[in-house]
Amino acid sequence: MELYLNTIALAAPGLLGWLHSIPILTGLTSYQVTDMPAFSPKLLPPNLRRRTTQTIKLALQVAQEATEQSTLPIQQLSTVFASDAGNTEVIDNICHTLSLPNRPVSPTYFHNSVHNAPAGYWAIASQSTLPSLSISAYDASFAAGLLEASTLAVVEKIPVLLVCYDNPFPAPLAKHRDFYAPFAVALLFTPTQQIESGTKIILELKEGGKDTQMTEDTLERLRISNPAARSLPFLQKIAQKVTGNVIIPYLEDSKLWIKVHNT
Amino acid sequence: MTPLFISAYTLTNNLGQGIKASLYALQQGNGGLRACDFEDVTLETWIGRVDGLEEKTIHNAFDCRNHRLAKMGLEQDNFTETVSDIRMRYGAHRVGVFMGTSTSGILHTEKAYQNRDPVTGALPHHFQYRYTHSNYALTDFVRQYLALKGPAVTHSTACSSSAKVFASAYRYIQAGLCDAAIVGGVDSLCLTTLYGFNSLELISKDPCQAWDINRSGINIGEAAGFAVLEIAKPEDKGIALLAYGESSDAYHISTPHPMGKGAILAMQHALDKAKMPASKVDYVNLHGTGTRSNDASEDKAVTHIFGTQTPCSTTKGWTGHTLGAAGITEAIFSALCIKHNFMPQSLNTQKVDPTLNAHILLETHRQPVNIVMSNSFGFGGSNCSLLLGRL
Numbered sequence: 001m002e003l004y005l006n007t008i009a010l011a012a013p014g015l016l017g018w019l020h021s022i023p024i025l026t027g028l029t030s031y032q033v034t035d036m037p038a039f040s041p042k043l044l045p046p047n048l049r050r051r052t053t054q055t056i057k058l059a060l061q062v063a064q065e066a067t068e069q070s071t072l073p074i075q076q077l078s079t080v081f082a083s084d085a086g087n088t089e090v091i092d093n094i095c096h097t098l099s100l101p102n103r104p105v106s107p108t109y110f111h112n113s114v115h116n117a118p119a120g121y122w123a124i125a126s127q128s129t130l131p132s133l134s135i136s137a138y139d140a141s142f143a144a145g146l147l148e149a150s151t152l153a154v155v156e157k158i159p160v161l162l163v164c165y166d167n168p169f170p171a172p173l174a175k176h177r178d179f180y181a182p183f184a185v186a187l188l189f190t191p192t193q194q195i196e197s198g199t200k201i202i203l204e205l206k207e208g209g210k211d212t213q214m215t216e217d218t219l220e221r222l223r224i225s226n227p228a229a230r231s232l233p234f235l236q237k238i239a240q241k242v243t244g245n246v247i248i249p250y251l252e253d254s255k256l257w258i259k260v261h262n263t
Numbered sequence: 264m265t266p267l268f269i270s271a272y273t274l275t276n277n278l279g280q281g282i283k284a285s286l287y288a289l290q291q292g293n294g295g296l297r298a299c300d301f302e303d304v305t306l307e308t309w310i311g312r313v314d315g316l317e318e319k320t321i322h323n324a325f326d327c328r329n330h331r332l333a334k335m336g337l338e339q340d341n342f343t344e345t346v347s348d349i350r351m352r353y354g355a356h357r358v359g360v361f362m363g364t365s366t367s368g369i370l371h372t373e374k375a376y377q378n379r380d381p382v383t384g385a386l387p388h389h390f391q392y393r394y395t396h397s398n399y400a401l402t403d404f405v406r407q408y409l410a411l412k413g414p415a416v417t418h419s420t421a422c423s424s425s426a427k428v429f430a431s432a433y434r435y436i437q438a439g440l441c442d443a444a445i446v447g448g449v450d451s452l453c454l455t456t457l458y459g460f461n462s463l464e465l466i467s468k469d470p471c472q473a474w475d476i477n478r479s480g481i482n483i484g485e486a487a488g489f490a491v492l493e494i495a496k497p498e499d500k501g502i503a504l505l506a507y508g509e510s511s512d513a514y515h516i517s518t519p520h521p522m523g524k525g526a527i528l529a530m531q532h533a534l535d536k537a538k539m540p541a542s543k544v545d546y547v548n549l550h551g552t553g554t555r556s557n558d559a560s561e562d563k564a565v566t567h568i569f570g571t572q573t574p575c576s577t578t579k580g581w582t583g584h585t586l587g588a589a590g591i592t593e594a595i596f597s598a599l600c601i602k603h604n605f606m607p608q609s610l611n612t613q614k615v616d617p618t619l620n621a622h623i624l625l626e627t628h629r630q631p632v633n634i635v636m637s638n639s640f641g642f643g644g645s646n647c648s649l650l651l652g653r654l
Contacts, residue, residue, distance in 0.1 A: 110459030120643025136398030
């Protein structure tokens with residue numbers, strides 16, 4: 001499967017914004033872990049923004065940044081939101097509330113609990129009525145998101161915004177599923193080459209291959225802890241502007257090979 | 264688009280285990296809702312509960328209500344044996360698994376929170392996130408149970424989840440990532456959805472009455488449904504997915520567009536993909552949840568596309584709203600309508616709301632049925648319409 005990557009947005013501790021992250025990913029400057037700011041994606045009207053959560057804002061922030069760099073109108077983008085756990089703080093809140101007398105679940109928390117809540121808010125903000133998918137594949141959520149976005153772009157012949165994110169669970173769930181740090185990446189794909197486009201990628205599922213790793217220890221720890229951060233070696237290859245293969249873990253018996261054609 | 268052959272399917276819900284139970288109940292007009300008796304829930308409502316799950320332990324880490332229901336579903340209608348043949352024919356790596364669920368095994372986590380350590384707040388040691396609550400756990404369970412090794416993904420777009428899997432599977436097959444697909448969905452009763460929908464005041468105290476002047480909300484049900492999709496060969500005879508249509512409302516996070524904008528787009532895309540006029544559709548299986556706003560919105564959309572003469576009904580009066588399993592449940596109901604040439608009544612609907620104009624069936628009709636549209640619309644404005652017909 002062939003398609004074109006147009007723009008990238010990134011948000012993780014020490015990796016805030018794509019342009020800022022390029023010298024870190026290429027090794028030109030050292031990686032420093034920093035606190036994450038409180039995101040406030042402006043595309044979402046304030047009355048709606050107030051009703052969202054940190055996880056939803058994290059996802060919408062990168063979605064907004066990726067589309068701001070593109071000339072493609074946002075209402076003409078379909079979307080894929082890929083995440084293992086979705087709205088982690090809402091799940092914790094609801095499960096906690098359900099352990100209290102009378103189980104006073106908040107209606108706002110409940111509608112934010114659906115896995116496609118970020119997709120729903122994004123559709124309202126962007127006014128795109130195009131198809132939107134919200135998927136999960138545990139640790140393979142980035143590779144699965146990439147396959148979902150690629151098949152959507154190539155088969156339906158439409159531009160696709162892929163947003164892959166996972167935000168750490170509060171205790172006590174964090175003990176059972178540790179994402180280490182928040183991570184969100186947005187990638188805007190088109191089935192054919194756009195004027196602004198730089199990078200052709202070719203995807204192939206194979207049974208063999210060794211996962212491409214990060215040499216920097218903290219980035220490698222992030223890569224293996226947060227499903228969205230499985231994208232890091234791919235992002236590094238794009239940042240290095242070199243042509244070559246990246247191997248991303250998919251399901252237990254297969255790998256996603258990504259051939260990056262930098263020009 | 265090229266139709267996909269639906270070469271096998273199975274369904275388990277409150278009407279019983281396997282296809283025959285659903286078919287019999289639909290044709291006889293026997294609903295399966297009961298006053299809520301789930302766990303210690305004190306809400307005054309009706310539910311579509313599947314019997315026997317409490318005793319159906321799975322002896323590994325996957326054990327939770329959702330996977331017990333999934334396993335019960337996979338054991339019916341020779342489905343697992345049929346998939347073995349599919350696996351032999353295409354190879355385990357060439358068969359994909361695409362499952363829809365809205366809450367996966369969250370009941371397992373709800374119970375763990377009720378049993379936290381009073382001092383440390385820790386969840387019990389036996390708590391498993393990966394194999395129960397995680398969204399992918401269902402797909403993982405089904406893929407392992409069926410010994411498949413192809414691409415796999417969980418779709419979770421609330422009540423359209425297990426309709427969207429048909430679109431996703433079609434695209435993977437078209438892109439050459441697999442040759443056949445197991446699509447389906449499982450959602451099971453849990454406190455999150457019962458108390459969550461209750462907090463939104465969308466739960467009915469009575470058996471749900473879609474399109475009725477007195478409709479007052481949904482009943483929550485649970486179900487497991489699975490189907491095999493293959494590229495249709497000239498000799499294949501049976502039911503096919505003719506097309507799908509997907510859209511987003513881009514309107515409100517939990518309320519459908521009042522004029523049915525997203526629903527219209529989804530249905531029209533399905534018709535466009537099949538290159539078919541709306542007049543060819545014999546019957547519309549509505550999303551038809553029974554809330555005031557959902558039915559009003561869908562009525563606007565359906566009459567915009569089909570006018571006021573095309574027979575429509577909702578089957579939520581039999582099963583309740585099975586949420587992430589509603590898409591597969593109603594796709595299979597639609598397949599049964601085509602195979603057995605009948606259109607079910609809208610069970611429990613007595614007096615159709617005079618402000619609604621779709622042609623709602625108040626009695627079951629037996630007549631040739633060739634093309635059915637099945638609608639699934641979810642929270643967040645996620646819409647999916649499936650068009651089924653004969654090969």
